[in-house]
Amino acid sequence: MEVEKAEAEELWCRETLPKVMKIVSVRLPQRDLINLLLVSPWINRNLVSHPSLWLVLDFHEMSDAGNRLVAALSLCGNSVKNVETLNLNGCQKISDLGIGFITSNCPKLKVFSIYWNVRVSDLGIRNLVDNCKLVIDLNLSGCKNVTDESLKLIAENYQGLQLLNITRCVKITDKGLEMILVKCSSLHSLNLYALSSFTDAAYKRISLLTHLRFLDLCGAQNLSDDGLSCIAKCKNLTSLNLTWCVRITDQGVVSLAEGCKSLEFLSLFGIVGVTDKSLEALSGCCSATLTTLDVNGCIGIKRRSREELLQLFPKLVCFKVHS
Numbered sequence: 001m002e003v004e005k006a007e008a009e010e011l012w013c014r015e016t017l018p019k020v021m022k023i024v025s026v027r028l029p030q031r032d033l034i035n036l037l038l039v040s041p042w043i044n045r046n047l048v049s050h051p052s053l054w055l056v057l058d059f060h061e062m063s064d065a066g067n068r069l070v071a072a073l074s075l076c077g078n079s080v081k082n083v084e085t086l087n088l089n090g091c092q093k094i095s096d097l098g099i100g101f102i103t104s105n106c107p108k109l110k111v112f113s114i115y116w117n118v119r120v121s122d123l124g125i126r127n128l129v130d131n132c133k134l135v136i137d138l139n140l141s142g143c144k145n146v147t148d149e150s151l152k153l154i155a156e157n158y159q160g161l162q163l164l165n166i167t168r169c170v171k172i173t174d175k176g177l178e179m180i181l182v183k184c185s186s187l188h189s190l191n192l193y194a195l196s197s198f199t200d201a202a203y204k205r206i207s208l209l210t211h212l213r214f215l216d217l218c219g220a221q222n223l224s225d226d227g228l229s230c231i232a233k234c235k236n237l238t239s240l241n242l243t244w245c246v247r248i249t250d251q252g253v254v255s256l257a258e259g260c261k262s263l264e265f266l267s268l269f270g271i272v273g274v275t276d277k278s279l280e281a282l283s284g285c286c287s288a289t290l291t292t293l294d295v296n297g298c299i300g301i302k303r304r305s306r307e308e309l310l311q312l313f314p315k316l317v318c319f320k321v322h323s
Helices: 002-025 030-036 041-048 065-075 077-082 096-104 122-131 148-157 174-183 200-208 225-231 250-259 276-286 306-312
Strands: 056-058 085-087 111-113 137-139 163-165 189-191 214-216 239-241 265-267 292-294 318-320
Touching: 096 122, 122 148, 148 174, 174 200, 200 225, 225 250, 250 276, 276 306
Parallel strands: 056 085, 085 111, 111 137, 137 163, 163 189, 189 214, 214 239, 239 265, 265 292, 292 318
Antiparallel strands: none
């Protein structure tokens, strides 16, 4: 009886389990899949035999992300070598050494996000660039101990980088940003949110990014009309956040409208130096594409009815003014 039971169980594991796991695995959250790796050797082998399940590792906001990640790396065997996306957003206990260990196991990594980790420093970024040569999407938002040295490493090693987010990386200066702008010419998304220390000279060099489509300059207090006129050379821009760029006037917005005729999203929130002249320029050049326009706090722009706005911008779905 025991022999028959064992044979039946082995048959189920060999023939039925793979079919069940094929159906279930694509429907379960990855965190549950990692837990399943521990249930039995049969399940482990079956899950590990499907590398596509492990192309993305998402541990965002997990308090024990480090331990879980180490477990996943050890349990997944060679499958983890195929990981292309790693999300460690909010995992504040991951250190530079942790990044070194993790990235040494993921040589094919293309997307790396470690939002709001104040433990990560230039050493962690060095570990990343040493171990992972294929990164094209990098989110270091809130990593306050990252300096120009990290941007130098990124610029020298990831010249094919397409997306970069350095929001609130407050130790970065013009020097670091300019290295990125000069060497990472493939960038199509750049997030510089809440970085007010850059000078106008650095902003002008954003014009080097001819493929740029998304740019967030919220809080760029030193950005001038001349700087914005240079940015307007990025003719592929579709989304631009100029919230609280307080030095900007109609002159800069007119240049922007004339240069970036594919704009879909534009925020001029809090800029008191713009007037209806800016609105007219945007209508004349961007009316075919603009869907979202935020002029909240722009006291020089008068209120308009919905009908009047749609005459200026037929594609408009969101317009914020004086709320």
